Amino acid sequence: MQPPAHEKLVADLRSLRERGLTRLRDTPLPALDTAAALCVLSASAAPEAYRPAAVEELLRRAVAALGGGNLTASAEHTFGLVPGTRDWPVGERRKRAASVYGVSTERFRKHHEQVIADEIAEAVLRLCLAAEAVRPAHLPDGPAVVPLGPVTLNFMPVEMITGVDVIVSSENVYLEASKTFRRSLSAALRRACAERTESGELVDDVVQRELAQWMRAHGRSGLPVAPGTVVATGPGSLRRSGVRRVYHAAVAVPSADGTEYAFSTEAMARAVGNVFRLAGQERRDFRPPLRSIALPLFEAGRGGLDPAESLSRLWAAVEAELDDRARRDWDLHLITNSPRDAGAVIRHFGGE
Template structure:
């Protein structure tokens, strides 16, 4: 017997109910349209109430365009790592920040659009479950946003953790490596780069949301003045450590700023060499060893984005090969660091997941494509 597909007019109100309740309070709620869609998509429908709906939502949101739309949807519905138990007001505030608008404007305009787009994806999934490879709905809190991998670093088995979400969602990772230009000039906090996201997340805000302190920016300026390089470029591969500001409340204790991007004269573009990325990663790991015992508990975990793969122009594949060259060498020597990788797209995640199979030099393969 064919399953009855839900109607769009029923899905949107139920998505609003999920937004208000949060994922941790779905059990026992009457959400017939979402249950019907989940039944149409997943092969196994005998899961506890709420479980199949969460999987459906994760799958639908993963099909949205990467960027502000998908990120705002993840915050709005509590799908972003660490937000499933956040109050609805906190999730709405963070989603509004993604678009750079007030909470009230987001509530009246952007939030409606986001939920409507999620409903559209749910309808497409319900109508054609086979359109998604495997036809399965991901379960569990991670929902594909983070996973662990056992790899071999020159014959030594080690574990890596892969995060597939914005960098400001990281929790309980001691050190985050942030790409920088050789002037250590931070981008404006409203931009979407890794460095801008970390600056924004580290800022200390007042009760109205206004920025009261910009500690990462201030510490970098103080470092440049103290080393007599204010206004001058440092050598590519230089790494500077700062505190993490408000990110310390989420378990992030240090930010290592890696100078890998060299501004191209007369343009808004940058040049990044893979060799400079490898040198910066090696220096970041050496700095981690230097700072390890200065903290209580000692620093142990470090997270790397794919350095230089944004405006620096490196493909994901070339950047990963350059980062992994330094990480593998360090781990192969017996270093006990807890290493994490952070990416935004499924395509980049797929490349990282190929590490266990062994990576050949990037120039032996076709480029993976420049990220948008």
């Protein structure tokens, strides 16, 4: 599949800007669909049911790739990516975006909106190029569920996972879920679990609300928990996909200036152990009992760890916690939306 032309991406971005994210499903966006298939779904064609989620994820990645500053901030307002602006009409979004640059809405419409669309289109093409460069030849068209002996690979955005009882996410030791506009698994889960109206208005930020409740109940509000702590929350909207619990593993320790995170193999190993202990305690509370658990490749995202090394550490922790018989009691999954990470999983368990 060839990447779309720049001018066609710009045309689609203009359409999406005018109609807004709440009308994404009924807005024809052929160029963005193609790019999303290449960069998000890694598929020859994006299944219609997944198209809106894939296009929105592509847009978020492209805007994040603009590098910050006024350009990123105004782009986020232009497309309703800032929390609380998703259902704003185009005029309100344009007014707020214009204020970032301190110009009139008319000046912004005539000049800055064109620059934003051009730059996002360029960012989308860079994402297409990067996806093609890292895509292993043996990687299946996505989204894909790939049985690999002791595990099942779920190669797809987390919003598309179905029928998995427990999804595990890495969090910081303050148990503050990632901002919803970020690219992390934590952010994606927070978005996916949130309860919204049909117009997209947020009515219950399930993950952040329940994490804050847990912190208050355990006297840790504003304080860190021990690295490796695991806290359960409900699935919110993901219950419609068969998800019954979300486990949040506190493995990321923020630096003093808050710009970086430190990870340790020991914290990850403790988290893996706590995941299975918590699941064991909760499994009989559900009918049928909890059976399937999906783990991420800890540190392979924000931590910058090579995915093969991340998988090696993760699987060593699983084997240390569960013997062969105990592993058969659980249906183990690995989740990633990264072609690079998925390739590492397939090579490890597929013997390639």
